Amino acid sequence: MENYKYCSLQDLVLDDFFREWVLLPTPELNAKWHQWLSDNPERWDIIQDASVIVKAIKVEEPSISQQEIRSLIQKTIHKIEKKKEDGAEVLSSGIKPLKIAFFQHTWFRLAASFLLLFALGWLVYERYQTDNLYDKFVTDNKSKLIEVINKGVNPQIVQLNDGSKVTLNAGSRISYEASFSGNNRVLYLTGEAFFEVVRNPQKPFLVYANELVTKVLGTSFSVKANKFDKQVVVEVKTGKVSVSAQKGFDEKADKFKGLILTPNQKVVYDREVEQLTKSLVAEPILVLQEKEVQMMDFNFDDTPANEVFEVLENAYGIHIIYDADLLKNCPVTAPLSDQNLYKKLKIICKAIEAEYELIDGQIIIQSKGCK
Amino acid sequence: MEQQRELELWQAFTEGDISAFEAIMLEQFPTLYQYGSKFSSNSEIVKDCIQDLFLYLWEHKEHLAKNVSVKAYLMSSLRRRIHLNKNIVSFDPMPANESPLFQVAFSVEDAFIENEYLQRLSNQIKDTLTHIPQRQKEVIYLRFFQNLHRDQIAEVLCITPQTVSNILQMAFKSIKKNWKTEYFGLLFFYFVLN
Numbered sequence: 001m002e003n004y005k006y007c008s009l010q011d012l013v014l015d016d017f018f019r020e021w022v023l024l025p026t027p028e029l030n031a032k033w034h035q036w037l038s039d040n041p042e043r044w045d046i047i048q049d050a051s052v053i054v055k056a057i058k059v060e061e062p063s064i065s066q067q068e069i070r071s072l073i074q075k076t077i078h079k080i081e082k083k084k085e086d087g088a089e090v091l092s093s094g095i096k097p098l099k100i101a102f103f104q105h106t107w108f109r110l111a112a113s114f115l116l117l118f119a120l121g122w123l124v125y126e127r128y129q130t131d132n133l134y135d136k137f138v139t140d141n142k143s144k145l146i147e148v149i150n151k152g153v154n155p156q157i158v159q160l161n162d163g164s165k166v167t168l169n170a171g172s173r174i175s176y177e178a179s180f181s182g183n184n185r186v187l188y189l190t191g192e193a194f195f196e197v198v199r200n201p202q203k204p205f206l207v208y209a210n211e212l213v214t215k216v217l218g219t220s221f222s223v224k225a226n227k228f229d230k231q232v233v234v235e236v237k238t239g240k241v242s243v244s245a246q247k248g249f250d251e252k253a254d255k256f257k258g259l260i261l262t263p264n265q266k267v268v269y270d271r272e273v274e275q276l277t278k279s280l281v282a283e284p285i286l287v288l289q290e291k292e293v294q295m296m297d298f299n300f301d302d303t304p305a306n307e308v309f310e311v312l313e314n315a316y317g318i319h320i321i322y323d324a325d326l327l328k329n330c331p332v333t334a335p336l337s338d339q340n341l342y343k344k345l346k347i348i349c350k351a352i353e354a355e356y357e358l359i360d361g362q363i364i365i366q367s368k369g370c371k
Numbered sequence: 372m373e374q375q376r377e378l379e380l381w382q383a384f385t386e387g388d389i390s391a392f393e394a395i396m397l398e399q400f401p402t403l404y405q406y407g408s409k410f411s412s413n414s415e416i417v418k419d420c421i422q423d424l425f426l427y428l429w430e431h432k433e434h435l436a437k438n439v440s441v442k443a444y445l446m447s448s449l450r451r452r453i454h455l456n457k458n459i460v461s462f463d464p465m466p467a468n469e470s471p472l473f474q475v476a477f478s479v480e481d482a483f484i485e486n487e488y489l490q491r492l493s494n495q496i497k498d499t500l501t502h503i504p505q506r507q508k509e510v511i512y513l514r515f516f517q518n519l520h521r522d523q524i525a526e527v528l529c530i531t532p533q534t535v536s537n538i539l540q541m542a543f544k545s546i547k548k549n550w551k552t553e554y555f556g557l558l559f560f561y562f563v564l565n
Contacts, residue, residue, distance in 0.1 A: 010550050013496070014543055019515060049489055056484050056493045057500075059516045060476040062408045064401065072418060073396045076425050080389065 001036045004043065012050035022051045133246075134190035137208050138175045141186070147175045150191075160185075163198040164205065194222040194237075209234075212269050213249045215242045215258065235266040235281050243267045245276060263287045263317040264341075265361035278361040280318065284341040287317035298336040298344065305330040305352050309365065316341055319362045326369035327352070377441045385432045392432075396425055399445050402517060406446050409473050409512070410453045420453045443523035446513075450527060473509045477501055492550070499549045500542075507542040510535060 004012070012018050021029040037044060103109075138145060150156040150168040158166040162180055172191020180186075180203065189209040197205045199218025207214040209225030210232045219239025225232045234243050244258030259267055259276055264284040268277045288296065296315060300308055305327035313320045318341075330352040336344045345356045345363065354367035377398075383391035400421065407417035424445070428435065436444075477500045484490040500511060513519045513527060521539075525532040 009492075010547055014546065016514070020518070024518065049486075052484055052486070052489050053493045053496065056479050056481075056490075057497055058478050058480050059512060060478055061405045062414060064404050064414075069397065069400045069404075072422060073393060073400065073425075076396065076422050077389065077393060079426060080429050 001032070004036065005040055009046055009050055009053075012046065013053050018050065019054055022054045133210055134173065134175075134188055134208075137188045141175075141177075141188075143177045143181070145175045145188075146178050147173060149173045155194075160187075162200065162203075165196040167194040167196075169193060189223055189225055191226055192222070192224045194220070196220040208246060210269070211246050211271060211274070212267075213244050213246050213258075215244070216240070221261075230271055232269040232271065233266060234261065236261045236263050237285070238263055238287065243269075243276065245269065245274065247274070261361070262319075265318070280358055280361055280363075284316045284318060286315050288315055300332045300334055300336065302331045302333050304328045305332050305348065305354075305367075308332050308348060312341070312344065320365065321362060322365035323367065323369075326367055327354075327365070330354075330367070330370035374440075378438070381439065381441050382437055385435050385437060387432065392425075392429060395441065399442065402442060403445055403449050406517065407449055407453055409475050409509075410450065412474075416456065417453065420449060420456055424449055424452055440523050440526060442517075443519060443526040446517075446519075447527045447529065473505050473512075475508055475512050495550055496546060499546045503542055503545050507538055507545075510538045511542050514539060 004018075007015070021033050033047075037047065103112075138147070148156070148158050148166075148168060150170055150172050153170050155170065156168045158168055158174065160166065160176065160180075161178055162185060164185075166174060166187075168174060169192040172189065172193055174187055174189050174193065176185075176187040183203065185200070185203050185205040187205070187207050189207055195205075195207065195216075197216050197218050197220070201217050205216045205218070207216075207223055209223045212223075212225065212232045212234060214221065214223060214234050216239065219241055220237040221239075221241050222235045222237070223233070224235075234241065241261045242258040243261060249258075259278050261267055261278065264281050264287065266279060266281045268279065269275070270277070286296070296311075298311070298315075306322060306324040309320045309322050309327070312318075332348055332351055334347055334351060336347060339347065348354075349356050349365070352367060352370055354365055357364045357366065380391045380395055380398075384395055403421050403424075404417060407420060408414065411417055428448075477497045479490070479493045479497050481490065484493060500508065503511070509528070510524055513524045514521075519527065521532050521535050524535045528535070
């Protein structure tokens with residue numbers, strides 16, 4: 001009790017021992033405090049004030065009569081006794097708070113965690129499987145293979161025995177049989193590469209890259225088949241290329257079932273939905289020999305639109321579908337040497353009030369004709 | 372002594388003595404009802420939860436701890452129960468481990484105070500209590516108005532006794548801080564008037 005000699009009013013108000021005496025006095029507490037007060041009569045005032053404050057501050061409590069409490073407890077007792085008689089009936093069936101939502105059960109949470117882990121594991125496994133298509137190809141092939149890995153940051157040129165050239169992008173790998181002794185020249189790729197294949201109709205050149213197989217006789221094309229990409233892309237620069245999904249592809253079959261690609265076309269294989277889509281490359285280039293390019297003139301002066309499209313068709317090697325009869329009344333005057341194909345198409349279509357669409361690697365011109 | 376008697380009743384109850392159980396219910400019901408009403412303004416829900424709690428205890432009496440602070444144990448169970456019940460009824464997305472909303476209204480009973488100065492001081496404390504954070508309010512309520520000890524409060528709120536002390540200290544700090552300014556202002560006033 002020594003401390004109480006010097007404590008302030010607020011200390012007293014917040015003091016447990018003091019509050020207990022004020023609010024719940026017992027004979028022992030009374031005795032102690034009265035003894036202390038007679039020893040310290042100068043503290044009488046402050047003790048008075050503090051007890052007034054302690055008593056004055058209240059919490060608003062709801063009122064409930066003793067009678068109601070008794071009747072509620074009787075109800076509870078009654079339920080317990082009824083249960084004793086009935087035996088089997090379980091009381092808690094009617095108890096709301098025990099109905100824990102299904103997702104709050106420990107077993108549910110455990111199950112959910114396991115399911116999640118399992119799903120993740122499965123996903124990783126799946127990924128791993130598709131990632132390793134290349135490894136699978138390589139191990140399945142019984143012949144002795146040469147592997148080239150581009151560990152640098154710049155593209156690496158690989159000269160093949162048959163004279164073909166592969167430009168391997170950074171981080172990409174190829175495997176192939178050095179002598180190409182089989183019926184086909186087979187090469188496996190993971191990553192990105194540009195191929196310039198020497199023509200040999202007796203020995204088609206096959207590129208296995210992720211889920212796609214590209215078959216060529218002799219052309220140049222690029223393949224993008226990165227491990228983690230969602231797509232596999234084959235773009236053709238020159239010549240003809242046929243592309244097929246690797247699923248169901250048979251090297252020995254005579255007929256190669258696949259999409260035929262011509263220059264400036266590309267095929268995109270969506271690995272999720274396993275679908276092949278043919279379209280045009282982002283930057284179509286001229287397919288003509290250099291000599292022809294020099295003679296080419298994209299400066300049109302009052303040229304009928306159908307002739308303009310014919311010129312473009314030849315220059316880019318892309319099939320353009322249009323109604324020649326309708327378009328011959330639509331004259332085009334525009335210097336178009338500097339633009340890329342799409343810009344050219346845009347300008348022409350604006351001039352003749354037509355629209356163009358890219359469908360299946362072809363260009364379709366929609367026009368109502370000109371008067 | 373009081374605690375000894377409480378514990379004896381509790382142990383009799385866990386051994387299946389229904390009259391001991393009835394005595395516990397009679398004794399604890401008012402406190403539980405007061406405490407429960409801080410979490411729900413619906414008195415029927417609070418009464419239901421208390422009854423459900425008692426039924427649950429009776430059903431599981433064999434598995435209950437024998438050595439508990441009865442009051443704190445019951446308050447803690449009720450707190451959890453009302454909170455769970457609220458979540459289920461309202462499909463509240465609030466996770467079950469979050470603190471339930473604790474609402475309490477402090478007031479000053481004027482009848483006790485003839486002295487204007489003490490009345491102002493009391494109001495000052497009341498206003499401070501009204502504005503401290505909910506957590507501090509609940510601890511103050513349990514400490515000052517339900518007369519629970521530090522360890523009992525820790526049990527009710529499922530926190531460590533040290534945390535209870537810290538929260539109490541924070542509450543005291545704000546009370547004293549607000550008080551001081553008022554106190555000196557009033558003293559000054561007092562001297563001038565006299």
